[in-house]
Amino acid sequence: MSDKKERGDNPSQNQLSPKEQSRRDFLEASGATVVATAAVTGIYTPVASAQSNQSEPEAQPSTRIQLNVNGVDHEIEVQDRWTLVELLRDHLELTGTKIGCNRSECGACTVIMDGKNVNSCSQLAVWADGARITTVEGLARNGELSPLQQVFVEHNGPQCGFCTPGQLMSATALLTSNPRPNAQEVKEGLVGNLCRCSNYNAIVEAVVTTGEQGGAA
């Protein structure tokens, strides 16, 4: 059980009074950091050994892979611990693919890999050796939105838009195998793509409409 001595009797505990805290002049005390990080003082007590640690990280086990992303061939050295979504976002600068959970619960990271929609957070980059991958950046051709993207624009497919790339990739994969899905088929095809804005009705309507208008391609 905690007790009344908790506040104030141990300088290492967070017990600054409100005024003491608010009056600390953060800048005056720490402004020297523009010269050298080790000189930061005041509100912060730097851990000098960390701030002065400029050593480069140790080399990690890595593998050279080839893959095609959105029609472009890449040959790249990837760390064996990188996930596919890390490769896409951090090293190929394709940030349209989003990370919502990093454990295959939400589908925000969905890409199409060799024709199938997969969670790129749960694929290692090395597994993509030799693969053909399409991300949301690859849906538009020559600056023209795909029919599915165009219907998403008109039917309010995105609310916050964070799940939208994943929804689009699962829907594109679905429309490729089933060009005119009904609402139930769309729901089943996109079941792994969560939308916390819960814009599910509009997304399903958009995919069904795309099929009715002639498909994704």
Add this chain to the structure above:
Amino acid sequence: MSEANSPVTPLATIGNSTARIDAVERVTGEAKYTRDVRLPGMLYGKVLRSPHPHARIRSIDVSRAAQLPGVRAIATHETAPVVWGAGSISGGRQYNDPAKEATLHRRFIFNNPVRFVGDSVAAVAAVDRNIAEEALSLIDVDYEELPFVLEPEEALAPGAPQIWPEGNLCPDFRNNFEPMVSNIGDVEAGFAAADQIFEERYATGFIHNGQMEPRCAMASWQGDKLTLYTPSQGISNCRHDVARDLGLAVHQVRIVCNYMGGGFGNKNQNQDADLVAATLSRLANAPVMLEYSRKEDWLGVHGRWPTVQYYKVGVKDDGEVTAIEMEGFSGMGPYRKNSGGISGMDVYACENRLRSISPVYTNRTTSGNFRAPSEPHGFFAVESMMDDIAYKIGIDPVEFTLKNMRRPTEDRPFTNYSLDECIARGADSFDWDNRRQTVAGSDPGPIKRGAGFAFMMFRSGVGTSSAIVRVDANKNYTLFVGVTDIGPGAKTTMGMIAAEELGVPLSQVEVVAGDTDRCPYSVGESGSRTTIMTGGAVVEAAKDLNRQIADKGFPAGDDVLIASATPRPTTDGKTRQCFGAHFVEVEVDTQLGTTRITKYTTVHESGRIINPTTARDQIRGATIQGIGQALHEDLLYDQESGQPLTAGYYGARHLTHIDVPDIEVEFIEVDDGYGPFGAKTAGEAGIILAPAAVANAIFNATGKRMKELPISRDKLLGELA
């Protein structure tokens, strides 16, 4: 009395379904969210979190972590004692600076003692996220475990572990340790006048906001100026709070949020991630991208407070409610981030109402605002209570409502009132009389069908915000508004309001938003206020610009005309509310305990609708979130260890595509003469009724009154056994 509802007159831009002005960016991956920002030399930050529900840190040793190659900065409670003012506020008043200043129980960006599983202990910046994560595992923390308490009522019992020295009842904004009490009329007289008195306990679960974009922040210092890229529902308030917490002047902080992946209330103001990123960046002298994992976001940010609510209601034999009393307990976690409110009883006309709410500290994760912060759990309980009474005394719940719902009075006029119309239209299009079982539970099953209903009114007050609008010689208009777009489409809505008032097409208006260095103050995307308040400022700025153009003509050459406005509108002492009624039909599988929604009808009056498509989808999405609260969502804890068990989407069992019914949305459009073109609240209104309506439908189908949310399979099967 209320003014009559007058139909809206058609307008040129407003009222037409309009694609979002940034829709193309959202469907091509071009939209840059915070985690998509890249700066030269950027580092990655990670936070170390407490594995214990309550523990004192005896010592913390970072020497091994500091020596790991690639580590560039480490911060702990000892080295970075930064107060997170918005993280714990006496009275939970999030927009009240004096309350933050006076707060007794302060939350820091790193805490000792730690008070819940997931409380922040330390943070590391390193050249990549793998090294940052590895460094966390090299920080040696010696914890002295302390007793913990998880349930609010237990936390108030004598002998309970004390989370703060003064006990576990949260202080109010004056640091008094009293429940929040609202006492209207004379409940004792009301109960004396009643023919029957009903008493019941209801309880509701913790609902994580669960926005798709996990919390993150990118901090970068330019000398003594801090630029923070962060997903914020309110960049102006975020800037103000970051400046205060770091001891900076407001102009030394720039907040940028061009796109954000939802929030539903947990991205208001500043967040600890903003301060941690700024701290690591300052220490490492490099930009730092701080990323939370989904689990960290679930435990380290916040969700809707769980509640326990005891009701006592007096009723006459003819169905008139004579007194309502409620004693409630809200589990706030160990910090008072927001109010802990429980709303709902005020939508009844009954003049004798006593409400007492105790916001209580527990060693669960922190509670805070989620879309309509005080409403869905309160409306669930009070409208379940009233529905139950209606059946017990043999009155149709809709008739019971029409008899007892609050209406405008001479003393308390409304700007307009359309609840009767919402209920009548909803009952008609839903076919209430035929879908409802007159005798609850009379469907023989095994799949039992039934219908439920709930109603609401909700604040739609006006208020202050700012806007700037500019025109150049080519008649290109630029609107500067400090909104972000959390999802409802605020940039588009603001552009439409400007276009309407300026009398030009939307394509002629560029909207600049999401950057405190470029945009004036906006209240932020919380409290369903943006359309009304910032929209109102847009109207006034546009009017001023039109006056300037009329006086001086359009500018020539490189000249521009600029107008700004910060109006302070009022409703002339009248109450301004939006209104709604939800009707739902369910099928309960009495063998499996599952509930399927077979029809869901909503009727809302949210004033004039600016953009029908996005407004409709606000109601649909909010309703579906509310269904999740009704049927699935909670954060369960192991009572022995204090460990959370169901953090994340699978654990909370958020609704997916296949769980979701079609939500029918009908708007009654009214221009009451207040707000921009008569616009009212929409975004929060949709979530308020689903838990009550679904629970009432389950009762109608099964005859079992489900008193605890979520109404999960185990609870239903327990009742049906």
